Amino acid sequence: MTSTARILVVDDEESIRTLLAFPLRRDGHEVLTAADGRAALEIFDRSRPDLVLLDVMLPGVDGFEVCRQLRQRSSVPIIMLSARGEEGDRVTGLESGADDYVTKPFSVRELRSRVRAALRRAAMPAATAGEAPPIEIGDLVVDPDRRRVLVRGEEVELTHLEFELLTTMAYAPGRVFTRDMLLERAWGGAAYRERRTVDVHVLHLREKIEKNPKAPEYVITVRGLGYRFRDVDG
Structure with a gap:
C-alpha cells in the first residue's frame, strides 16, 4: 500500500x-x-x-x-x-x-x-537500490544503485520516468518492449494512459543520451511494435 x-x-x-x-x-x-x-x-x-x-x-x-x-x-x-x-x-x-x-x-x-x-x-x-550491477555499453554507463547515468564521462540528469524506461530496456538488451509493456513497467499500468506518452519520454531520453537523437545508437525504434535497447555486441 x-x-x-x-x-x-x-x-x-x-x-x-x-x-x-x-x-x-x-x-x-x-x-x-x-x-x-x-x-x-x-x-x-x-x-x-x-x-x-x-x-x-x-x-x-x-x-x-x-x-x-x-x-x-x-x-x-x-x-x-x-x-x-x-x-x-x-x-x-x-x-x-x-x-x-x-x-x-x-x-x-x-x-x-x-x-x-x-x-x-x-x-x-x-526499495530497489543495490539489486542490479551497473551497465557499461559504448559511451553509456547506467548505475541503478546510485541512480546515475554517465554519457561520455559526463553525468546527465534524467527524470524518474526516463531512468525507469532506460533501465527497463538496458537490462534486457535486444528485447522488444511494446508501449503497453513500458507503461506497465515505468508507470505501473497502461490503464487510462495513452501510448503516445511513452514516445514523448523516449524522445527526451534520446536527447540526453544519444549523440544524434534522430539516429539513436541505444534506444532503437521497432516499427509497429515499440522499442528495444541495442544488443551488447551491437
Whole structure:
C-alpha cells in the first residue's frame, strides 16, 4: 500500500480543488491547494510536496510554465490536468516535464489510480537500490544503485520516468518492449494512459543520451511494435 504523502493541488476553480482534495484526504494524504501558478510555486518552495496535481489553464503563469519551473527545482511527480484533450496539449504537458496527463472530466477512481502509481514510482529507488550491477555499453554507463547515468564521462540528469524506461530496456538488451509493456513497467499500468506518452519520454531520453537523437545508437525504434535497447555486441 502506498504510504501517505503531501500533495499540492493547483486549480483556479475552488470547486475543482475541493473535488480533487476530498478523495486524497480520505486516503490519508495531506493536501495543500493553490489557485494560481505563482502561489503554487511559493507553496512548493515552502512545503516541498511529494506530488503535484497541476491544472493547465491558470491565471498569470499557466500550468505548462509552472511545470517547467517545478522540473528545474525538483523531480517531484507532476500530474497535469486539463479540459483540453488535444494531442498537442498532452505532448506540450509531457514535454514541459509532467509525468502524466489527465483530461477532464475524469473519474475519482482514475485520479486515485494515477496518484497511487506516481507515488509508488517515486518511492521505488530506495526499495530497489543495490539489486542490479551497473551497465557499461559504448559511451553509456547506467548505475541503478546510485541512480546515475554517465554519457561520455559526463553525468546527465534524467527524470524518474526516463531512468525507469532506460533501465527497463538496458537490462534486457535486444528485447522488444511494446508501449503497453513500458507503461506497465515505468508507470505501473497502461490503464487510462495513452501510448503516445511513452514516445514523448523516449524522445527526451534520446536527447540526453544519444549523440544524434534522430539516429539513436541505444534506444532503437521497432516499427509497429515499440522499442528495444541495442544488443551488447551491437
